[in-house]
Structure formats: structure tokens, C-alpha cells
Amino acid sequence: MLLPQIDQLRSLLTVARCGSISAASELLHRSQSAISIQIKQLEGIMGARLLHRHARGVELTHEGEIVAGYAKRVLALLHELMEMADQELVTGTVRFGLTEEFTVGRLPHLLREFAEMQRSVEIEVVVAESTVLDGLLREGRIDLALGTTQYMSRQPHVRWLTPLLWVGNRHFEVDPTKPLPLVLIAEGDLRWGRHVLKILDEKKISWKKVYSTTTFSSVFAAVEAGLGVTYMIRECLRPTLRVLGESEGLPQLPSLEFGLFSADPTPTRSVSALLKLLGTAIHSPAVLVE
Numbered sequence: 001m002l003l004p005q006i007d008q009l010r011s012l013l014t015v016a017r018c019g020s021i022s023a024a025s026e027l028l029h030r031s032q033s034a035i036s037i038q039i040k041q042l043e044g045i046m047g048a049r050l051l052h053r054h055a056r057g058v059e060l061t062h063e064g065e066i067v068a069g070y071a072k073r074v075l076a077l078l079h080e081l082m083e084m085a086d087q088e089l090v091t092g093t094v095r096f097g098l099t100e101e102f103t104v105g106r107l108p109h110l111l112r113e114f115a116e117m118q119r120s121v122e123i124e125v126v127v128a129e130s131t132v133l134d135g136l137l138r139e140g141r142i143d144l145a146l147g148t149t150q151y152m153s154r155q156p157h158v159r160w161l162t163p164l165l166w167v168g169n170r171h172f173e174v175d176p177t178k179p180l181p182l183v184l185i186a187e188g189d190l191r192w193g194r195h196v197l198k199i200l201d202e203k204k205i206s207w208k209k210v211y212s213t214t215t216f217s218s219v220f221a222a223v224e225a226g227l228g229v230t231y232m233i234r235e236c237l238r239p240t241l242r243v244l245g246e247s248e249g250l251p252q253l254p255s256l257e258f259g260l261f262s263a264d265p266t267p268t269r270s271v272s273a274l275l276k277l278l279g280t281a282i283h284s285p286a287v288l289v290e
Contacts, residue, residue: 006078008042009071011035012050016068018109020057022239027109029281042067057239079117092270097126097133097145104216105235107146107278114277121270137263143271146278149257156259158279164192164253166244167237168229174248179206181228183219196231196253203251 014024015035025032043050050064060068098107111123126136130147137145137154145152149159174180180200184193200207211222216236223230224240231253237243244250260279262271 002045004042004045004071005038006075008038008045009067009074011038012042012064013068013071013075014109015039015051015058016060016064017112018057019059020239023057023106027106027113075116076119079119091120092268093122093124094144094270094274095124095126095142096274097128097136097142097147099130099133099147100127100216101233101236102146103127104220105237107235110278110281114274117277118270118273121273123274134261137261140263143263143267144275145261146258147261149259152259152261154261156261157275159257159259161255161257162233162235163255164196164231165234165237166229166231166248166250166253167223167241168244169224169226169240170242172226172229172242172244174229174244174250176249179208180250181210182207183211183213183222183228183230184209185213185216185219185230192231192256199251199253205249205251 011024011028011030014028015021018024018027021032021035021039025035028035039051046063046067048063048067049061050067051058052061052064096111111125115121115123126133126142128136130145130151133142133145133147134152134154136142137152149156168174197207210228211218213219213222216232219230219232220238220241222228224238229244229250233256246252260275262275264271267275
């Protein structure tokens with residue numbers, strides 16, 4: 001009798017949590033075809049269809065819900081076994097700060113994965129601008145921060161470059177005869193917005209502000225509704241969006257440098273564990289700075 005493999009169970013749970021195979025592939029760092037094959041193999045072993053596909057993605061079938069319940073228990077037991085094998089158990093609380101753009105990408109899923117793997121570690125999350133995070137690190141009010149290196153006063157453990165990208169919904173078409181409709185996060189945003197608008201002006205590309213907001217969630221809602229285009233880092237991309245570029249007449253945007261910073265140059269084991277996970281996963285689509 002064939003038995004389900006751990007990777008197959010983890011893929012099923014991740015797909016169910018993300019709601020799509022494409023989103024799960026980014027989180028698991030595997031191709032969509034590889035994950036699809038694992039799901040099909042698991043369905044063959046269980047003799048039942050586990051996922052129902054629809055226009056917005058996928059969801060568990062009744063049989064899939066049952067298998068997912070057992071999968072969670074199996075993985076939980078596996079994590080317990082791994083913790084028992086670790087003579088120096090990772091425990092404690094990690095106070096983690098990050099900028100808002102990372103709250104709408106895959107980082108929340110990574111934090112959940114960490115919480116499931118390190119159940120004896122609690123995570124407290126603070127969302128703020130990089131300058132604020134830098135102050136919280138200096139004051140010892142957070143242990144670890146993910147921010148823009150330009151606004152941080154200390155050296156990062158890991159740093160990487162990631163490009164700013166033009167994005168629109170999957171059906172958006174740029175009309176070169178009309179001003180470019182822009183969805184903006186605070187037009188006066190000193191970090192990105194003014195620089196992006198300056199590039200458009202230098203390239204003599206006419207534009208108009210069709211939607212202005214102060215939150216990334218509102219930006220996603222407006223762009224996914226087709227109101228206009230916006231700019232964001234690659235880590236923010238969702239399956240509902242597509243990257244636009246020179247073929248649509250849009251100029252190339254600069255890259256930004258982010259990093260992971262700790263309050264203590266020799267962080268605790270719990271902080272180091274989260275730092276290791278994020279350092280090897282979150283910047284995988286970007287260019288690592290040597």
C-alpha cells in the first residue's frame with residue numbers, strides 16, 4: 001500500500017491555505033507543475049478528488065477537508081519529533097517589525113509556517129515605516145526588523161535588491177493615446193512615489209491620478225478592479241495581477257534594497273531561527289547583494 005509523503009501533505013495544506021497553486025508555488029519555492037503532480041499523486045493514493053477548481057482558484061472538497069485534517073495532525077507530530085530531537089529547544093517571544101508592503105505578500109504565510117514549525121516560540125508583529133522600525137530596534141522594543149536599508153542605521157544580517165514593477169490586473173491594457181491612470185499610495189510618498197512620478201515626467205509620459213490611498217490593501221483592491229496601474233515590489237505580487245513593462249510603453253523602475261536587522265548583533269536562538277527562515281525564503285525572487 002502506498003502511503004502519503006510529507007511533501008504531498010504539506011503541498012495540499014499550502015494550496016488550501018493560499019487558495020491557488022500559483023500562490024502556493026511561490027511560498028514553497030516549487031514549480032506549479034511539481035505541486036500539481038504532488039496533489040494528483042496524493043489524490044491517487046487516497047482514491048478521491050481533494051481539490052475543487054473554480055474561477056478564483058481552488059478549494060478543498062469534502063474529502064480534501066478530511067485529508068487536510070489528518071495532514072495537519074501528521075505535520076504537527078513531525079514538528080514535535082523534530083523539537084524533541086533538538087537538545088536546546090528554541091523558546092521565547094520574537095518581536096518582529098516590518099514595513100506595510102510586506103504584509104500583503106507571502107510573508108504572513110512564512111510567519112505562519114514558522115509558528116507551526118516552532119510552536120514554543122511566540123511572534124509579536126509590528127507594522128511601521130523603516131525609520132520607525134529603526135528607532136524601535138535602537139530602543140530594544142523589537143528584536144528583528146525587515147526594512148529599507150536606506151533608512152536603517154545599522155548593518156543588516158541579510159540584504160537584497162528587488163525591483164519596483166509596474167502592475168495591473170490580468171485584463172488591463174495601456175492606452176498610449178490617453179494619460180496613464182495611476183493608483184497611488186500617498187502621492188507625497190518620499191520613498192517611492194515621487195521618484196516614480198519623476199521618471200514618468202522625464203520620459204514625457206502623461207499620467208493622471210485616478211485613485212489615492214494610504215494603505216496597500218486599498219491599492220490592491222483598486223488595481224484588481226481595473227481602475228489603473230501601480231508600482232510595487234515583486235514580493236507583493238498576487239496571482240490576480242500581471243507585470244507590465246516596456247512592451248506597454250512603460251519605463252523601467254529602479255530597484256530597492258531591503259534587509260533584515262536585529263536589535264542584538266548576537267540574537268537569541270528564537271530570533272536567529274526566524275532570521276534564518278526569512279533570510280533564505282523571502283528574498284528568493286530578488287537579487288542577493290554580496
